Amino acid sequence: MSYIMLSYTDLLLASLLLMINGVLSVIFSLGLLKRLVIAVTRMVVQLLLVGSILSWLFAAPSPFWTLLAAFVMVAFAGYEIVSRQDRPLKGFWSAGLGAGSMTVASMVIVLLALTTQIRPDPWYHPQYMIPILGMILGNTMTGVSLGLNTLTNAVRREAGAIEAGLILGMSRHKAMQGVIRQSLRNGLMPLINAMSVMGLVSLPGMMTGQILAGAAPQEAVKYQILIMFLISGATGFGVIISVLGASLRLSDNRHRLRLDRLASGNGK
Amino acid sequence: MLEIVNLHRPGLSPVSLRIDDGECLALMGPSGSGKSLILRAVADLDPNEGRVRANGDERSQTPAPLWRQKVGFLPAQPGWWGESVGDHIEKSDSVLDLLHKLHLPDESLNWPVSRLSTGETQRLALIRLLAHAPKVLLLDEPTSALDEEARKSVEALLKAQLSNGVSILLTTHDKKQANRLCQRIFHINKGVVTEAFS
Known part of the structure; x- marks a missing residue:
């Protein structure tokens, strides 16, 4: 190269x-x-x-420093998720659910890719782990923050409709089905839009970078496709965990809507 | 039968009362006095403490969705989750009968929710609730948006429910209505049931 x-x-x-x-x-x-x-x-x-x-x-690849770098990236992404919420969940839950679901989803997918597909030696080699984690984290962060923001806003806006269902004996899952579906859709939409125009309208940064660095275009494309699959998996996983988790937090085991668990605002 | 023992929540001092089968109890008080809070607490829609029983079923032992089917709550401003009335009410002989009794046409089941007047909303929400045949009714100002004729039809329907053994806890600002429908009237102010009179 x-x-x-x-x-x-x-x-x-x-x-x-x-x-x-x-x-x-x-x-x-x-x-x-x-x-x-x-x-x-x-x-x-x-x-x-x-x-x-x-x-x-x-x-000098070291598991400790590599994981520390990953931790710093996750911390910044978690902060970004919280700051993007109009009406976040109160207390620990906004950061806990947002950053937690993003971290679990991203780390599981990155470890899967490093150990079963890319297989660098050692498996935690920062040359692979850090850039791949960065790309997955960035996309998962966007999906999770969009999904959570849609849910908290929709639950407030549709509180009357949700409660109407609860009053007539619906379970909380059934009564919140519409807003959950809308939130999952919004969380996944940027990824689906990006994938559908990739190669036609946009040439992804990683693939372009590899080509500029001298890699054969076919090899760069293979890497890009792999990354998009990983991003899809992590974003889907993260959005589902965060939205379902937040819907549980916004209701309780007596199937009540708990708007009191939303903060008054994010200063926006 | 509805039995409430020491029911309380923020904004509501402990309240105990009992409503027998076929009995109506009216709760009267100024706006913001806590009338709706009591109804919501009995329906278990907000966190609350206390013991509530309906026809022998202990609330704490009954799954919340099942409880709310037995103890039907009609809020002052009913919500709708679907686009048309028919998305909320399944057409049946009993539903058509209820529509006729409240002077609403059969086609009202096809009406879009967004075009309902306040009075239509109130009557259709009552039908939606009665379609589940709850044994206890919690009604939050059920005729506040109705004209004289519609109010009479709703009151007639509620009297029929009472004669079928249904227990009703009703909030209203209309003392005449309370006297027409209910055997007992309680007064509430600032979350405290301060006086009860016949």
């Missing part, structure tokens, strides 16, 4: 394109200049930092 290496001068040249965004913000008084500068700075610093950390991790 061979690829064309980039210098920092190349990056500097490309960064001039950001000037367009800055000028637009000023001309149209968008008030985005400060946020743009902060976002760009964060992106550059975060990526340079992660590049250095990955180089260090790859140089």
Whole structure:
């Protein structure tokens, strides 16, 4: 494999394109200049930092440091899930269910892929584990946060209809069936949309990266298909656990609707 | 028969009462006094403490869905989960009979829920509840949105239920209605049943 290496001068040249965004913000008084500068700075610093950390991790693969890196990624993704909820579950449950289901689903699928399909040596080799976990985590996070947000909003909006079913003797599962279905659908929709246009409208980043790095396109495609299957499995698993878990939390064993278990808001 | 012993929940002081078969008890009080809270607590729709029995069945020993089929609750603003009335009420001879008694046409089962007037909503929700033939009825202001004629038809229907042995706990702001339908009237204020009078 061979690829064309980039210098920092190349990056500097490309960064001039950001000037367009800055000028637009000023001309149209968008008030985005400060946020743009902060976002760009964060992106550059975060990526340079992660590049250095990955180089260090790859140089001497260690299960401890690899798992620590995975833990940090999971923690950030969990925080992101909670912050994306309009009306999260109160207390531990929002983070517990959101981050918990995402972590369980992602880790199970990553371990399955590393031990049965990709099989690096050692199995926890960070060169494989970290990027694959990152891709799966990012997609599962989106699905879980969308699913949970849809459920908590729909349960509040449809409380009268759900309670009407409960009053007439429906079980909580039957009475909440509609909102659960809607939440599962919303959680899985971005993935289904992405898969259906992949290769036609969008060329996925990992596949493009492999091709740029000199891999044969057929090999890059095989990797991409594998990753999409893994992402599908993890997202489906994570969305189902989180939505069903939250629906149980929003009701109780006497089949009551428990809106009192929702926080008043997320400051949005 | 409905027997309530020491029923309480946040916003509601402990209350005990008993309603015999074929008896109607009215709960009267200003808005926000806790009338609906009592009905919701008896129906076990909110967390609450206390002992409730209906026709010999202990609430704590009865699965909640089964309890709510035996003890039917009609909220002041009934909800609907389907698009048409027929999604909620299965057509049968007894349902058609109830529709006629409340001056509603057979076709009302095909009406879209979104187009129902408040009065139609109230009457159709009562029919939806009675279709399950509960032995105890918890009715939260069941005629508040009805005109004179519709109110009379609902009261006649409730009297027929009482003569069939059904027990009714009713909230209302209409003292005349309470006197027409009920044997006993309780007064509630700020979650406390303060006075009972005949």
